Amino acid sequence: MKRNLRFFFALFFAKGTALVLKLIGRKGTSMPGSWAIILCPDFLGRMPRPKTVVGITGTNGKTTVANMVEDVLSHCGYDFVCNRSGTNVNTGVASSLIANSTFFGKPKKDLAIFELDERSSPKILPYLKPDLLLCTNIFRDSYKRNAHMEFIVDILQQYIPESTRLVLNADDLLCASLKPQNHRSFFGIDRQPGETAQCRNIVQDIRVCPNCGAALSWEFIRYHHIGRASCPQCGFCSPQAGYRVTQIDADENTMTVDCHGHQQKFPMLNSSTINIYNSLSAIALLSQFGLSTEKIAASMEKLSISETRYKEEEVDGKKVILHLAKGQNPIACSRAFENIRDYPGKKAVILFLDDYFDAAHSVENISWYYDTDFEFLNNPDIPQIIAAGARHWDVCLRLLMAGIPPEKISHTAENHQAAELLSKEGIDAVFILYDVYTIGLANQVKDQTKALLSGGKSAGEQQRA
Amino acid sequence: MAIKIEILFPEFCNLFGDMSNMLYLQRCLPQGEFVKTPFSEEPLFLRERPSLVYLGPMTERTQEKVIEKLRPYKERLWQLIEEGVCFLFTGNALEVLGEYIETEEGKRLPALALFQLHAKRDMMHRHNSTFLGRLGQEEVMGFKSQFTMAFAPPDYHPFLEVVKGVGLHEKCKTEGIRYKNFVGTYLLGPVLILNPCLTKLLLTQMGLPQAELAFASEIESAYRQRLKDFHAKT
Numbered sequence: 093m094k095r096n097l098r099f100f101f102a103l104f105f106a107k108g109t110a111l112v113l114k115l116i117g118r119k120g121t122s123m124p125g126s127w128a129i130i131l132c133p134d135f136l137g138r139m140p141r142p143k144t145v146v147g148i149t150g151t152n153g154k155t156t157v158a159n160m161v162e163d164v165l166s167h168c169g170y171d172f173v174c175n176r177s178g179t180n181v182n183t184g185v186a187s188s189l190i191a192n193s194t195f196f197g198k199p200k201k202d203l204a205i206f207e208l209d210e211r212s213s214p215k216i217l218p219y220l221k222p223d224l225l226l227c228t229n230i231f232r233d234s235y236k237r238n239a240h241m242e243f244i245v246d247i248l249q250q251y252i253p254e255s256t257r258l259v260l261n262a263d264d265l266l267c268a269s270l271k272p273q274n275h276r277s278f279f280g281i282d283r284q285p286g287e288t289a290q291c292r293n294i295v296q297d298i299r300v301c302p303n304c305g306a307a308l309s310w311e312f313i314r315y316h317h318i319g320r321a322s323c324p325q326c327g328f329c330s331p332q333a334g335y336r337v338t339q340i341d342a343d344e345n346t347m348t349v350d351c352h353g354h355q356q357k358f359p360m361l362n363s364s365t366i367n368i369y370n371s372l373s374a375i376a377l378l379s380q381f382g383l384s385t386e387k388i389a390a391s392m393e394k395l396s397i398s399e400t401r402y403k404e405e406e407v408d409g410k411k412v413i414l415h416l417a418k419g420q421n422p423i424a425c426s427r428a429f430e431n432i433r434d435y436p437g438k439k440a441v442i443l444f445l446d447d448y449f450d451a452a453h454s455v456e457n458i459s460w461y462y463d464t465d466f467e468f469l470n471n472p473d474i475p476q477i478i479a480a481g482a483r484h485w486d487v488c489l490r491l492l493m494a495g496i497p498p499e500k501i502s503h504t505a506e507n508h509q510a511a512e513l514l515s516k517e518g519i520d521a522v523f524i525l526y527d528v529y530t531i532g533l534a535n536q537v538k539d540q541t542k543a544l545l546s547g548g549k550s551a552g553e554q555q556r557a
Numbered sequence: 558m559a560i561k562i563e564i565l566f567p568e569f570c571n572l573f574g575d576m577s578n579m580l581y582l583q584r585c586l587p588q589g590e591f592v593k594t595p596f597s598e599e600p601l602f603l604r605e606r607p608s609l610v611y612l613g614p615m616t617e618r619t620q621e622k623v624i625e626k627l628r629p630y631k632e633r634l635w636q637l638i639e640e641g642v643c644f645l646f647t648g649n650a651l652e653v654l655g656e657y658i659e660t661e662e663g664k665r666l667p668a669l670a671l672f673q674l675h676a677k678r679d680m681m682h683r684h685n686s687t688f689l690g691r692l693g694q695e696e697v698m699g700f701k702s703q704f705t706m707a708f709a710p711p712d713y714h715p716f717l718e719v720v721k722g723v724g725l726h727e728k729c730k731t732e733g734i735r736y737k738n739f740v741g742t743y744l745l746g747p748v749l750i751l752n753p754c755l756t757k758l759l760l761t762q763m764g765l766p767q768a769e770l771a772f773a774s775e776i777e778s779a780y781r782q783r784l785k786d787f788h789a790k791t
Contacts, residue, residue, distance in 0.1 A: 232572075235702045236685040240572050242616040243680070294576075299568050300596075307597070422574075455687050455786045457700035459746025462574025482786065485779035489750065492772050493580065505782075 093137040093219075095197065102132035103139075103197050106190045122179045125186030136182060136219035139189050142173060143202040145220055146381060147256075149210045150228030150267070151244070152424055153370045154180070157228055158207035160374040160395055165205065167391040168383060172203035180207040182215040210244055211237050217251040225252065226259040226377040228369070230266040231316065231423040232295055232463060241266055241297045259377045261369070262333035263318050265298045279376040280333035281368060283320070284340070287312040293426060295463050303328045314365065315430070316423060335376040337368060349375060349385070356385040361397045366427050400531055405538070407545040411437075411521035414534050419447045419527035420456075422463035428525055429468040437520030439474050442510045442537060446481035448529035458486045466494040475518060479503040480510035507533055511540035558764060560589035563607040566596045566615075566623060573702065575613035575647055577747040582609075584771030585756065596626065603633055606642060608763045614648025614745050617678065617704070624653050624668050631669045638671070643762045644739040647748055649703060651734060651741035652676045658705070672734055672741075673713055674725070676705040687791040688744060690717030690732050695754035698787050699744030707743070709734075716742055721791055738762045753780055 106128035113121060128135045148158045162174050173192035178184035185206055192200050208216055210230070217225075227248070230241055238244055245266055252258070252271050261267040262278035270276075289310040296316055301308055301323035311330075313319035322329035338355070339348040342363040349356055349372065358375060361367045371392070378388045403414040413435075417428040425445070432439055450456035469477055469491070477500055479487035484503040491501050502513040507530075514522065522541050526534035564579050583591055592607070594600050602610055615623060627634065634654070638644060652658055655674035657665040661681075668675075686701045697717055706726035715724075716733030724732045725743070733742035740759070742748065749756040753776050760768045770776060 235573055236683070239683055239702070239704065240616050242618060454790050455698075455783060457685075457687070457702065457746065458751075459574040459700060462577035462580075462747050462750075483783075485775065485782050489772060489775050489779050492775060493577070493584070493750075 093134060095138050095140075098132045099135065099138040100196075102128040102130075102135050103190065103193075105131055106186075107195075110187070110191060119177065122181070122183040122187045124190050125178075125183035125188075128186050128190060129183055134219070136186055136189075136216065139186065139193070140198055141189070141220060142199040142204040144224075145204045145206065145222045146377070147206050147208045147217075147220070147222035147225040148228070148377070149208040149213070149225065149248075150261075151210065151231040151233050151238075152418075152421070152427075153228040153366060153373070154207050156367070156370045156397065156401065157226065157374050157377075158205065159398060160370065160392070161377055162205050163395055164374070164378055164383070164388060164391040165203075167394060168387060170203060171201055172205050173199070173201045174205040175207060180209040181212040185216055185220065210248060213247050213251040217253060217256075221253045222256050224259065224377065224380060225256045226373055227261065227267050227270060228373050229261050229264045229318070232297060232421075233423070234420040235457060235459065236420070245269065257380065259373065259380050260331075261318075261373065262331045263314065263320060265302065265317060265321060265330060268331050269302055276331075277335070277376060277380050278331045278333040279335040279372050280320075280330075281314070281337040281365070281372065283312045284314075287314055287319075289313060289319075291316070293465050294467075295422060295426075301326060301328050315427070335372060335379065337372055340368065347371070351375070351379060351385045354385060356389055358389045359392050359395075361395065362402075364427075364431050367397065405542065407542045408547075410516070410519065410545050412538055412541050412545065413521060413523045414531075414538055415523055415525050416528065417443075417445070417525040419445055420460050422460045422465075425460075425525075426465040426468070429465055432474065432523050432525075433468045433471050435521060435523070437473070438518055440476035440478070440514055440519045440522045441469060441474060442478045442480065442514070442522065442524045442541070443487060444481055444507060444510070444524070444526045444530050444533060444537075445479070445487060446483050446527075446530075448527060451482045456483060458483055458490075461486065461490040462493075464490075466490050466496075470494050470496045475500060476515060477501050478510050478513045480507045481505070508536065508540075511537050511544060514541060514544060516545050560586055560608045560763070560765070561601075561605065562586075562589055562591050562609045562611065563601045564591060564593045565600060565610065565612045566619075566626075567593045567613070568595055569619045570613040570615040570623070570650060572614045572616065573648065573745045574747055575745060578613075578645070578647070578749040579611060581747070581750050581756070581771065582759075585760065585768055586765070596622070600627075600630065602637060602642075603630060606637065606640070609643040609645060609759070610637070611644075612646045612650040612653070614650055617680075620649060620653065620658070621666060623650075624666070627653060627669060631671060634669070635671050638737060638739045641738050643759060644741070645759065646739075646741040648743060648745040649676070649705060651743065652705065652707065654741065655707065672709075672736070674707050674709040674734065676707045678705050680704050684723070686722050687787065688722035688732065689720040689787045689791065690722070691720055692717055692754065692758070695752075696720065696784060697744075697752045697755055698783060699742070699748050699751055700746055701743050702745060703743060716740055721787065750776065751780070751783065753777060 262280035306325035715731030
């Protein structure tokens with residue numbers, strides 16, 4: 093698309109907005125991009141793009157993977173534009189491009205790394221035309237925004253350009269089905285001990301062959317529809333992965349990846365399966381970008397998970413763990429619940445599951461609770477579960493439906509009273525689960541929890557005494 | 558009396574935690590038999606007269622397949638509805654029994670035409686809302702998340718009167734269809750868990766007015782709290 097008067101007006105207005113925001117000390121907003129798109133709806137198509145554009149999309153893990161990819165590239169000396177401090181929708185991408193452009197919009201840097209919201213694909217992909225695009229996975233997400241997985245697959249199929257090289261999850265048949273005519277590379281994790289063909293989750297969004305509709309035969313199901321399957325009727329099967337985790341060493345915190353026949357050890361952020369997928373997808377993307385596996389492995393030594401997503405602290409020999417559990421995302425929460433179940437020792441769990449925005453002005457659609465595997469919390473090693481927030485009665489009901497004995501459940505409408513319901517007796521760790529927008533609240537409750545674990549008595553304990 | 562509940566195509570028609578309705582009924586009716594009919598099999602209602610037939614929401618492509626799957630059985634379905642068998646269809650499952658679904662391109666996909674209702678799809682504008690309605694003296698609440706709006710003639714058989722939110726379409730003051738013991742509603746997710754009065758109604762229609770609600774005290778407290786918020790915040 094050619095740049096016209098309207099484009100330049102939008103660009104200058106957006107740059108002016110960015111300057112004002114900078115002067116008043118506001119960073120990382122998508123306001124300049126919002127104005128640019130309001131004034132010139134096809135702004136992204138008219139804005140000159142950097143020579144190489146790499147995109148990272150998918151339902152879960154895209155922020156973690158984008159951060160990893162950016163950190164490795166920075167460590168390897170690459171200079172690039174990214175939307176790390178902004179948003180992953182069209183206005184965030186536009187803001188990043190505007191901030192990194194000359195007065196007339198020419199890109200200052202030749203490389204762009206963008207985390208891209210999959211739902212916003214129609215507004216981004218046809219304009220940005222990424223050279224390389226990673227899709228981490230496709231799952232159910234917010235019912236409001238993403239509707240259902242078929243809708244998301246359809247918009248990705250429609251809007252991913254034919255020229256884009258794809259890096260896809262071979263263990264996710266929805267993701268692996270994207271754009272069969274494009275150049276595609278796949279990553280996957282070999283079958284691990286204990287993995288069977290039984291699905292242990294409520295949600296399994298692919299059950300029949302996408303070609304002929306026959307019931308799939310599963311070699312193994314890791315979780316939900318993640319696993320390897322084939323069709324006994326037409327021969328359709330999960331693709332072979334060029335990047336395969338062949339061995340996981342949890343003690344050494346390393347994983348061995350077969351990269352097209354070359355074996356390479358990589359450090360792991362931690363041994364949870366989702367983080368192994370995150371690291372693996374970053375490795376596959378960076379390798380397809382052109383970095384050697386040795387260089388990627390060396391750079392990954394310096395990485396850690398963002399503390400806004402997972403943070404462990406210790407008080408008097410007990411752990412206090414902040415764990416992100418994205419609200420209205422049944423899969424992300426189910427993964428978090430499974431992580432808690434598998435964490436060693438006796439655990440108490442504090443749940444802040446309310447949607448921050450809905451709780452303030454409306455009533456949240458709580459249907460997603462019933463797609464979420466609360467059943468993982470029904471475990472003898474989890475003696476206490478505390479639910480706090482506007483929908484605490486609904487969470488309590490969901491916990492009861494999961495078969496959790498009522499005596500293990502406490503709940504309150506007041507978020508700040510959650511820690512007071514905690515009993516420190518007989519527990520080794522306290523998990524605090526929070527949504528992206530409630531990190532401040534989670535930190536406050538973490539401090540209250542630490543104070544309790546280090547000697548104080550909670551209101552609940554005082555009452556019991 | 559023997560209770561047999563048929564759940565149609567649960568492997569596909571379960572997009573928004575809807576199967577929780579049946580799990581909750583199982584808690585209320587531990588003696589009941591719950592039969593899951595997969596898409597590849599013949600429905601139970603062809604050979605038997607179940608106490609309840611349930612169908613949940615589905616994707617648009619699945620909806621077209623479900624219509625074709627049920628088309629040969631439309632007379633039987635109507636016979637059972639007329640005979641007073643209980644049905645609960647939630648979300649866009651109701652459209653399967655309507656006259657047609659109109660796509661964005663203006664194409665009409667013929668449905669089973671058991672009810673005078675048609676739906677219009679708009680895939681780029683998803684409708685999300687909270688809903689509060691009245692069923693006699695009771696208040697029923699729920700959530701809508703859909704790509705369609707439905708239209709019916711003025712003399713159709715509505716299920717709920719709109720108190721807050723959107724009915725069959727944005728200007729319609731009624732929601733869903735209730736005809737004899739058939740209940741179809743665009744409300745999705747755990748409608749029976751959200752509305753103990755609705756579960757009671759269903760159990761009564763099934764001939765079990767004395768059946769106890771599972772977690773009765775908690776479900777009532779959750780309902781009261783949510784109702785308060787629906788009145789105050791929506």
